[in-house]
Amino acid sequence: MVDAEIQREAVLAAVENVAARIADEKSHLTDLDSAIGDADHGANMNRGFQAVVEAVDGDEVDDMEPDELVKLVGKTIISNVGGAAGPLYGGSTMLASTELEDGITAETSVAFAETYLQKVQDRGKAEIGAKTMVDALVPAVHTYKKSIEQDDLPPLTALSKAVDACERGVRYTVPLRARKGRASYLDWRSVGHQDPGATSTLYILEELLDTAEEYLDGEVVRDARSPDVPDESPEETADESLGGEDE
């Protein structure tokens, strides 16, 4: 019971942090979207997350299990975001919330992340390289899963590695030619622009990490690629350094 209470508190804190970040980045997201889309990503996401903040601001959430609260977040995004972001962010959150029925643990959060990614891919039908949020989500989710299940890292460290992977994914979208979404109508003209959906996905993950820091014990590896981070597979580290994260 106490666990559920703390988890609910953590979800509420995450919602607040994400909403504040999206509000801060609203114009930046809109700028990114005006280059290759319809210039509404910042406004849409902001409207969605402000509605979420309002939806969870009442006594009725006190009786909710953490998974029900996450479901409410998804549903509210669906109802308040006009455009593809509604089903992609909100629908995926809503459908993946069932993975948290037994509470939020390292194991269930991996299942949540995987289902979220699966729902985004099913709905958007985008593969890696199509210049969409999938380019940021896939490395983030795979890194998180591997860090927890294979490398046995604490969730907080796993999440910080996932954020780093997500950031590399966002940079990877810049040189790509869009093959999905409104940007695909621009064809070659979409090259050289960072994908707005990948970017907002990174902001959300960064805020989840910030929130997790308050609620989880463990070392946070701010830069998972820094030399003091032990890595059991040197070849892989070498591969990753080819990813071109230097500006």
Added chain:
Amino acid sequence: MVGLVVVSHSEKAAEGICEIAAQMGGDDARIEAAGGDPDGEIGTSVDRIEAAIDDADDGDGVVVLVDLGSAVMNTELAVEMGDANVRIADAPILEGALNAAVEASGSKATLDSVAESAEEARDYRKLN
């Protein structure tokens, strides 16, 4: 009677297409517009689509015509969240809506026949 829903990013476009299609489908055609985002601005809205499907459904099912991108995604989500029998037509939205309205007004129309006649509009040429 099979109902029709027109989902467009523009509220005006959805209403306009419904107007044209209703003229073809006769007086008792069930055609509902679901255009615009939650505020009626350019975009689409799951709630608006869900409500339109509800209004168009009298038990025989609903064929939905869509424009681009999020219209498809939001319609898929609305269908998953509701319990009406729905087919999304893979068709040009205006020509498909006209075809569907004509077919739906016929006495032998089924959900499949209405969706198929909407999809026939994919092959229409406008010149030559």
